[in-house]
Amino acid sequence: MKDWKLESARNAYGEALVDIGRTNSEVVVLDADLAHATQTCKFAEEFPERFYNIGIAEQNMVCISGGFALSGLTPIISTFSLFGAGRAYEQIRNTICYPKLNVKIALTHGGITVGEDGGSHQAIEDIALMRVVPNMTVIVPSDSVETRKAIHAAVKFEGPVFLRISRSPSPVIHTDDYDFEIGKGHMLRSGSDLTIIATGIMVSAGLEVAENLEKQGISATVINIHTIKPIDRELLIKHARETKKVVTMEEHSVIGGLGSAVSEVLASEDIVKHKIIGVNDRFGQSGSPPELLHTYGLDPETLLAACLDFMKIK
Secondary structure: OOOOOEEOHHHHHHHHHHHHHHHOOOEEEEEOOOHHHHOOHHHHHHOHHHEEEOOOOHHHHHHHHHHHHHOOOEEEEEOEHHHHHHHOHHHHHHHHHOOOOOOEEEEEOEOHHHOOOOOOOOEOOHHHHHHOOOOOEEEOOOOHHHHHHHHHHHHHOOOOEEEEEOOOOEEOOOOOOOOOOOOOOEEEEOOOOEEEEEOOOHHHHHHHHHHHHHOOOOOEEEEEOOEEEOOOHHHHHHHHHHHOEEEEEEEEEOOOOHHHHHHHHHOOOOOOEEEEEEEOOOOOOOOOHHHHHHHOOOOHHHHHHHHHHHHOOO
16 A cells, blocks of 8 residues: 555646646636636636636535526636635525536645644535535545546536545546446455444555455455445445445545445345444544544554454444
């Protein structure tokens, strides 16, 4: 695992926007005065006539994007996930999702790895907020490769899409020939004793945990659920039935995110034991990403210990 290359998903997002802009003249990009942080500045530099800095007015940005969509264009809007999913929630619900407009909401800086900006800027409830809204598709890419493929797929998809994009560099676990499909999970490793289901940057952590479990005689399947809504029910049920034990891992509150979505799928599978690992109903705080992952129990060592304890349950 140590030879993984580290890349920033938000940088990949900015580069993907430029690629899309070169082949799709109907794409317009809007930002709320954070273009250099979200990396939409890359699109702005090449296509200034199709880029709109709305300023610190997230609700207005959402409503304006709805107007672009009704005009036949494909708007992509960006800001920090806390400000987009939180401050503009009602506009996303009523202006975008209620009429099912073709708007892509690509929000960066999700989760506690936003780092030193602290709890006021660390969105640990954004997946829950977006997942509960009808007509919304929710995608959480696991690395830079998947981010590029996800934004390309989202633009081709008709309807509202929320993409949660991480800030800090993270391991690149996919190759360029990886086949991404909205709504279809991706099994990265096969095992017989435990199923690890992860999303976002926790996918690489899940793979590392699975390797260390193998050294202790525990065989683990690892599944990347990049699309939390609609979730791949068939894949989840298949592997849950095979291993009888499921652990979910997410850089998000344990309430309303991946763990909740998986629990809803497995509710009828009474033979399955399920442990949800995430942020335990608390706000974030200032610190470096590695420090915060350890503090919140999301580093590989703590995750390994949690899985080992879980495996002792009969």
